[in-house]
Amino acid sequence: MTRNIHPLLIAGTVLVFMFLVGPLIIVLGAALSDTTYLTFPPQGLSLRWFENIFQIDAFRRTIFTSLQIALLSTVIALIIGIPAAYALNRHRIQLPGWLSTLFILPVLVPELVLGFSLLKNLAVQFNSPIYLSLLFGHSLIVLPYVIRVISASLASFDFSIEEAAISLGSPPLKTFFTILLPNVRSGVIAAFILAFITSINDVSISIFLTGPGLSTLPIQLLAHMEQFFDPTVASVSVLLMLLTVAVMAVVERTLGLTFLAK
Amino acid sequence: MTQSLTLDSISAHYGSTQVLENLSLAVGEGELVSLLGASGCGKTTTLRLVAGFLQPTSGTITLGGRDLTRLPPHQRDIGLVFQNYALFPHLSVADNVGFGLKQRGISGDAKTKRVGAMLDRVGLAHLADRLPAALSGGQKQRVALARALVIEPPLLMFDEPLSNLDAKLRIDMRVEIRQLQRANGTTSVYVTHDQEEAFSISDRVAIMHAGRIMQLDTPEILYQRPANAFVARFVGFENLIAMKVVERDGAKITAEMAGGIRLTLPLEQFGAIPDSFILACRADGLQVTDNAAMEGIPATLGLRTYLGRAYQYQAETPAGALIANGPLTRPLDAGVTAKLVPVPEQCTILAPEAV
Structure with a gap:
């Protein structure tokens, strides 16, 4: 079976792929370069810029902070988001339509505006600790992802299943954990991964909410770039990419990426 | 238990x-x-x-x-x-x-x-x-x-x-x-x-x-x-006809519907019949006949449909539109004047109410 494929279609496809993959290849190449400045194609091959990340104290600390903030904000968003998504779907008919939109607002507002207002009205106004402000900001921006993804898997959940369990003598809260959660497990995993990636890659919120003694990896990367132009920048980028790819691979293995595209 | x-x-x-x-x-x-x-x-x-x-x-x-x-x-x-x-x-x-x-x-x-x-x-x-x-x-x-x-x-x-x-x-x-x-x-x-x-x-x-x-x-x-x-x-009595008793005669009564049409109904089938009542008939309870001598509700037949066991007619009568069945042996065409004869076994009596 052969099909006629228009040469322009092939050319277009190649261009799109180059556009998508090209920058990644350049960054990866630059990270592996043996030179002391950013260059592509790489001159000589070396892993020393990756070693360099872990030798610079600030990077070591911020990797840890980033992972910590990403994990904590994701957990907080799940604790708030799962019950919220449940309520929004369970009582969809009784609740006003704009309510679910309300929970998506943090991604609709430009993150810079959100970050700035959090700085002004939370960090400055109440003099709240930097770590808590940063955690709060991250929880806020990942919450919409959690609610969206969990809602998507709850949309296909038949709530009479829950009623069946209750009628058989299972109290409502227990039913939530034994019947509802296992059936939206894939949604919870997907929400976790999306939220985690969003938090660990975030710049716009973090740039306002980090401060003396506390920074995240992307922010540290920006600071480093202002002073040095060595391939460390590229190798940190590769590290972030690898982290994201690892996480996506887990999603792919458990659910398939098509799930996220929905 | x-x-x-x-x-x-x-x-x-x-x-x-x-x-x-x-x-x-x-x-x-x-x-x-x-x-x-x-x-x-x-x-x-x-x-x-x-x-x-x-x-x-x-x-x-x-x-x-x-x-x-x-x-x-x-x-x-x-x-x-x-x-x-x-x-x-x-x-x-x-x-x-x-x-x-x-x-x-x-x-x-x-x-x-x-x-x-x-x-x-x-x-x-x-x-x-x-x-x-x-x-x-x-x-x-x-x-x-x-x-x-x-x-x-x-x-x-x-x-x-x-x-x-x-x-x-x-x-x-x-x-x-x-x-x-x-x-x-x-x-x-x-x-x-x-x-x-x-x-x-x-x-x-x-x-x-x-x-x-x-x-x-x-x-x-x-x-x-x-x-x-x-x-x-709900249970299929398609025809509800409001009637008033005009004469009681032992085991039978005579009652009148809209248009002054009178029917004689046997009491043994229906028990007590109040002075004002509704005669409810399934389509099977109103038999279509072109025998003008029969006592029944005069009707002009409309659309005929085939049910397998009988023909069903949409009929126009002085008491309104009714649905009645007729024998397979004698299909009648639209526009024919006929009589609809109540079959007491397929009918029942209801107390009057806003129909």
Whole structure:
């Protein structure tokens, strides 16, 4: 079976792929370069810029902070988001339509505006600790992802299943954990991964909410770039990419990426 | 084990809309009562009130003398069978059936034995380890039935359990449901919009409309002697004719309808006939004849349709449009003038009301 494929279609496809993959290849190449400045194609091959990340104290600390903030904000968003998504779907008919939109607002507002207002009205106004402000900001921006993804898997959940369990003598809260959660497990995993990636890659919120003694990896990367132009920048980028790819691979293995595209 | 269910003056609202109005219903021990009606009549609301998923605005619900009205649903001990089966997708057939036992603290051998025995009874023992997704519709409904029965509830409730099955399976399953219900002697409430289904398996049927029970009786009485115009129409009395008695003569009466048309009706068939009444006839209860000498309702015939056992005519009469049947041996064409002769066995008398 052969099909006629228009040469322009092939050319277009190649261009799109180059556009998508090209920058990644350049960054990866630059990270592996043996030179002391950013260059592509790489001159000589070396892993020393990756070693360099872990030798610079600030990077070591911020990797840890980033992972910590990403994990904590994701957990907080799940604790708030799962019950919220449940309520929004369970009582969809009784609740006003704009309510679910309300929970998506943090991604609709430009993150810079959100970050700035959090700085002004939370960090400055109440003099709240930097770590808590940063955690709060991250929880806020990942919450919409959690609610969206969990809602998507709850949309296909038949709530009479829950009623069946209750009628058989299972109290409502227990039913939530034994019947509802296992059936939206894939949604919870997907929400976790999306939220985690969003938090660990975030710049716009973090740039306002980090401060003396506390920074995240992307922010540290920006600071480093202002002073040095060595391939460390590229190798940190590769590290972030690898982290994201690892996480996506887990999603792919458990659910398939098509799930996220929905 | 089995207990009687009583609903006493139940009213229920969704927001400001009243969905049940002062509804009372008593289901005897071991009895199967169907709630029958079109969607929006309040039958599912009634079931959900008894299950505890909705709260009545007033009235009480008792099961075997136990007041259920304010009891949370998980403490009511009622077996529920849902229209869409509502099986737990992540649990095997055996775990689905064993779920209620687990909630009652029954585990290990005792649980395995009861689940096994129940699966045997519904003929699914060989599928115990399957997940619900691997079952057919009929098998799913059997699992749902087994899951509700295994806890030996004092009350079983069915919410349109057969609506998602095809016609043939529906008939098999309803017989199976009735047999299991009879064998266990479990008091049951069965919600459906399918008249044939309700009539075929119920001890009594409550025909519901606009949040009220229009009539609660055995299928036989409902079918032959509806109590009011709504039920009469519901069970297929297509023709409702308002009449007034003009003469009483021993075993017969003569009554007049609109247009001054008179009919003679035998009292023995209808019992007492009030001075003003409604004559309700199925299409079979009005025989079409072109014999002008017969006593009947003069009519101009309209569209004729073929029913297999008879021809059916849309007829224009002085008493309005009526539907009547005529013999296959003598098809009559549209526009023909004929007589519609009431067959007392296929007719009934209703008290007058706004028809």
